[in-house]
Amino acid sequence: MLSRVADSIYWMARYIERAENIARLVEVNLQLLLDFQDVDDNKLKEHWDPLIRSTGDEERFYSKYSKATSESVLEFLTFELENPNSVLSCVFNARENARMVRDQITFEMWETLNKLYLFLKSGRARQLFEADVHEFYQQIKEHSHLFQGLALATVSRDEGYDFLQVGSYIERADKTTRILDIKYHMLLPSVTDVGGAVDVTQWTAVLRSASAYEAYHQLYVADVNPAKIAEFLIFSETFPRSIRFCVQMLNECLHRISGCPLANYSNEAERLCGRLLSELNYGSVEEVFQEGLHEYLDRIQDRLNEIGGSTYKAYMFLPPVDMAGEIQVQQQQQQ
Amino acid sequence: MHFQNYTTDDFFDEMFEAPGKVRPHYEMLAERFSRLSDEEFEEKRQAVDLSFLRAGVTFTVYSDNQGTERIMPFDLIPRVIPGDEWDLLERGLKQRLEALNLFLHDIYHDQKILKDNVIPPSYVLSSKDFRREMMGVDVPRNIYIHICGTDLIRDDKGQYLVLEDNGRCPSGVSYVLENRAAMRRAFPNLFPSAGVRPVEHYSEDLLKMLKHISPVQDREPTVAILTPGVYNSAYFEHCFLARQMGVEIVEGRDLVVRDYKVYMRTTKGLQQVDVIYRRINDDFLDPSVFNPDSLLGVPGLLNAVRAGNLGLANAIGTGVADDKVMYYFVPRMIKYYLDQDPILPNVETYLPSEKQDYDFVINNLDKLVVKSANEAGGYGMLMGPWATKEEIQKFHDDIKKNPRNYIAQNPISLSRHPTYCGELGFEGRHIDLRPYIICGDGIKITPGGLTRVALRKGSLVVNSSQGGGAKDTWVLYNQ
DSSP states (O other), X not given: OBHHHHHHHHHHHHHXXXXXXXXXXXXXXXXXXXXXXXXXXXXXXXXXXXXXHXXXXXXXXXXXXXXXXXXHHHHHHHTOTTSTTSHXXXXXXXXXXXXXTTTTSOHHHHHHHHHHHHHHHSHHHHHHHHXXXXXXXXXXXXXXXXHHHHHHHHSOSSHHHHHHHHHHHHHHHHHHHHHHHHHHHSOOSOGGGTTSHHHHHHHHXXXXXXXXXXXXXXXXXXXXXXXXXXXXXXXXXXXXXXXXHHHHHHHHHHHHHHTOOTTSOSSHHHHHHHHHHHHHHHOOHHHHHHHOHXXXXXXXXXXXXXXXXXXXXXXXXXXOOOHHHHHHHHHHHHO | OOOTTOOOXXXXXXXXEEXXXXXXXXXXXXXXXXXXXXXXXXXXXXXXXXXXXXXTOOEEESSSTTOEEEOOOEEEEEEEEOHHHHHHHHHHHHHHHXXXXXXXXXXXXXXXXXXXXXXXXXXXXXXXXXXXXXXXXXXXXXXXXXXXXXXXXXXXXXXXXXXXXXXXXXXXXXXXXXXXXXXXXXXXXXXXXXXXXXOTTHHHHHHXXXXXXXXXXXXXXXXXXXXXXXXXXXXXXXXXXXXHHTOEXXXXXXXXXXXXXEEEEETTEEEEEOEEEEXXXXXXXXXXXXXXXXXXXXXXXXXXXXXXXXXXXSOTTTHHXXXXXXXTTHHHHIIIIIOOOOSSOBOOEEOTTSHHXXXXXXXXXXXXXXXXXXXXXXXXXXXGGGOOHHHHHHHHHHHHHOGGGEEXXXXXXXXXXXXXXGGGOEEEEEEEEEOEEEEESEEEXXXXXXXXXXXXXXXXXXXXXXXXXXXXXXXXXXX
């Protein structure tokens, strides 16, 4: 497979996964507002700030908007094309990458992505957003689910498929760390609120943001407990959005691409991924809290970035052709 | 839908012999459409447009600063060509392509046709697409034009004429296949009984030809399509063909040349490429010999061709046969190389660079169509009878300065075809036809081709970049 193509497939998968996660995150937090009493400017700021911070775009946001209100945050995370992490930017980028590799993905996947793109470009998207914001985000999520389902159902299990999965799982693991991290950024009004109604609501929102509400409750029934939630989202071996599960899959994909046995590694990406996986396999939530949840999640994010970077170096990085040099060499060979 | 108010206005009409009198090969179609209500027709039309948009069957328009993607307007009434008529076209096109390939081989080798003064040597040597770098180079199987899109028109008597040969990178074939697929969806019951020859094997023929010109025959060759990239107006088509053939689509930056061989840069290192179907013009193909500023091409590609390590379709240097001045000489080529008379005639053409034509052209600009020798896409043209004084004056000056760069033709009253024109119902619109010819192990022509239609009333310009549309083209089996 062409290196350039692997790169585009990887980013296409990341962007569509990112669009879906942002849509879910925004929607859950919007719903959460309904549970609040006496919403004033301060409360709103406390509510939305963590979201902006978790996506890492705080600076960009405040250079454009003075206040974090529902309107400004929604606009920024949904439609703002100057924000490369807005839903719209992600979908456009996913589609642009898909366009470059149209011969490598199935027609069904392309059409799904293109439909979503055409919908977002049309006036209908805005209308729906104004009229029924939840339905709007639902559309984004549905298209993303359809896209991923079609990938499962229509793509041959070859190298291209593996790069698609690498992109999806890196992005998904990263987003789970960020969703969990939101809780860290939410400042509780007072100590007495810990474990209180607001706290429970917020932790529930975290679960919902990760599509983990049902899965968690099957395991722990109604016990909404921060330690258990963190444990579930970080260490669950079976839940498909937990960090451990994603890294496990990532590790398998990387080894399928190289053909190297799972117990070994043949490049830096595999080495880093294997090390992160064993840390997750043998880690405990007690250790996480000892280190500090936020610090721990930060570290995981860095590790994921490193894995992404070394995957790029191993397979996709093309040292740019030195045109002048090439031309000179070729002209000499013509003599 | 009905054709009661349809008038032919003294043009040659493809569907109607005379007002109200449908030609026999259109009868079934006329009957089928007459059973369709206006609403049904409109529904089908919108469904087809939407499916094109959703599938991304689009081309990019550069005139907008964003490079907007547009679908080519598609007209639901197909153009029908009876089997015997097609047989004639097929013979004529084959003859023409054979002669062109012999011509290209000749001028890049012995130049007999020039030595025998059948074509004045200066015309070939002054053509900006004559590539001296290809002199004496042997290309696989001696084929130069592997894919040819020859534009045909019909005059006021229904006579087919060749308008031009596109022997560089003719585009549009993806629309032929997509249009047919759209028609099958819109009229699922129409096809089984219509006796229409299929077009779907085009990609198979194309791949077979590409493998045929592989320099290595003892292993399965690696084939790739070379595209300028995602921003090229025909990028959709490049992807479409790559997908249909199951070959790689590559950009210049994916390729390097080492030791006279072409390699693509893959996740597993360099992999040799044996055959390239290039959709980049010569000028941009190899910056080490042609345009050094091109970032689209691959330095050393020509070296690989000359070393015999790469099959390239179309070969470098075919543009000289595309030069409109050379078009004038194609009948002579046919006579010279094949000792035959042309089956498909040219449009009557004048060369201002020839003494006997110069005065006539200069004095009759208001009655002639003038084309510059190397422009395509409907650009660089003067339509004398419809032009302003300023336009005529400009061409007058330009021709005086550089007569070699122009040809002039009598305006042809292009045939018309009933075309859906919104509230106006069906009206006659001018059309042309671009069949796609593949030259590999023998010459194959996909039955049909791209029928382009000038959607604006009275307009003769059918290019998609100038607002033209397309029709499905049906070639019937012989009765």
